[in-house]
Amino acid sequence: MIPAPTPENEAGRIAALYAALLLDTPREERFDKIVEFAAREFDVPIALISLIDSDRQWFKAAVGLGEVCQTGRDISFCGHAIMRNDIMVIPDALQDPRFADNPLVTDWPHIRFYAGAPLIQRDGYALGTLCVIDTKPRQFDDVELAILSTLRGLLMQELEGGNG
Amino acid sequence: MAEQNMLLVEPETMLRRTVAMTARSLGMAHIHEAASVTMARELLRHQKFDGAVIAIDAGGGHDLSLLDQLRQGRTLSKATIPVAVLAEQCDGTLLAALRERGVNRVILKPFRARTLLDCFSALAQG
Numbered sequence: 001m002i003p004a005p006t007p008e009n010e011a012g013r014i015a016a017l018y019a020a021l022l023l024d025t026p027r028e029e030r031f032d033k034i035v036e037f038a039a040r041e042f043d044v045p046i047a048l049i050s051l052i053d054s055d056r057q058w059f060k061a062a063v064g065l066g067e068v069c070q071t072g073r074d075i076s077f078c079g080h081a082i083m084r085n086d087i088m089v090i091p092d093a094l095q096d097p098r099f100a101d102n103p104l105v106t107d108w109p110h111i112r113f114y115a116g117a118p119l120i121q122r123d124g125y126a127l128g129t130l131c132v133i134d135t136k137p138r139q140f141d142d143v144e145l146a147i148l149s150t151l152r153g154l155l156m157q158e159l160e161g162g163n164g
Numbered sequence: 165m166a167e168q169n170m171l172l173v174e175p176e177t178m179l180r181r182t183v184a185m186t187a188r189s190l191g192m193a194h195i196h197e198a199a200s201v202t203m204a205r206e207l208l209r210h211q212k213f214d215g216a217v218i219a220i221d222a223g224g225g226h227d228l229s230l231l232d233q234l235r236q237g238r239t240l241s242k243a244t245i246p247v248a249v250l251a252e253q254c255d256g257t258l259l260a261a262l263r264e265r266g267v268n269r270v271i272l273k274p275f276r277a278r279t280l281l282d283c284f285s286a287l288a289q290g
Contacts, residue, residue, distance in 0.1 A: 033178060034178070037178050037179070037182070040274060040276070041182075041276050041277055041278065142190070143186070143190065143278060143281060143282075144278065146186045146189050146190050147182060147186050147277050147278060147281075149186075149189065150181075150182050150185045150186045150189065150277075151182060153185065154178065154181060154182070154185075
């Protein structure tokens with residue numbers, strides 16, 4: 001397993017994340033709706049809005065993880081996804097040396113497929129991801145990528161518009 | 165080929181927005197959004213459309229009035245434009261009514277953005 005790396009702009013990124021006042025806040029319907037829609041749309045058991053804190057990923061909204069609201073950052077897929085601008089797709093985690101022996105793959109929730117769209121603010125800081133996860137390997141075609149990108153856009157409107 | 169103008173009448177905001185925005189990002193047809201039949205009538209008054217996807221569920225029944233308006237040529241659009249409808253369920257009576265109105269496709273729940281995008285692509289090809 002390759003632990004999630006740290007972006008060069010980490011200090012500013014963490015400051016931006018804390019300034020967004022999202023971490024450890026109660027569930028909000030406007031965010032729940034987005035992950036519920038994503039889970040239905042892509043027919044996946046797990047959909048998340050994951051925020052990458054200094055040593056953990058914390059879920060602002062989640063479908064399919066029960067009471068779990070965070071995991072370690074080192075084992076997070078989303079910690080890898082925030083290192084890029086485009087959507088990170090892992091068709092089969094067991095076939096990917098970065099994730100094959102990751103405990104989230106070898107143990108519950110047995111991740112096999114992952115697609116995560118980084119939530120990048122206008123100032124360039126990636127706060128986390130909107131991601132969908134399956135327990136079976138699968139592919140994502142161009143239309144599915146475009147739909148996930150649109151949902152990410154709608155989520156960013158909520159995050160940056162503060163339409164609470 | 166000139167960009168085609170399509171109409172999507174669907175009350176659920178996230179589904180409607182996702183379809184319209186994704187179609188735009190993929191360079192597909194320009195999908196105009198209406199959250200209700202009333203809003204759709206307003207759009208039809210000012211714009212000519214090349215196809216439409218219309219949600220017809222209405223308070224436990226079905227509202228086919230917009231479809232009738234289109235098919236009777238009481239809009240700027242051609243009366244023969246391809247039309248698909250979204251319905252929670254469809255029995256024989258409804259299917260007969262939709263056939264009579266020349267509906268090209270019936271999409272049943274669960275409604276997915278992907279299904280609607282594929283439908284718009286098919287409608288755009290006539």
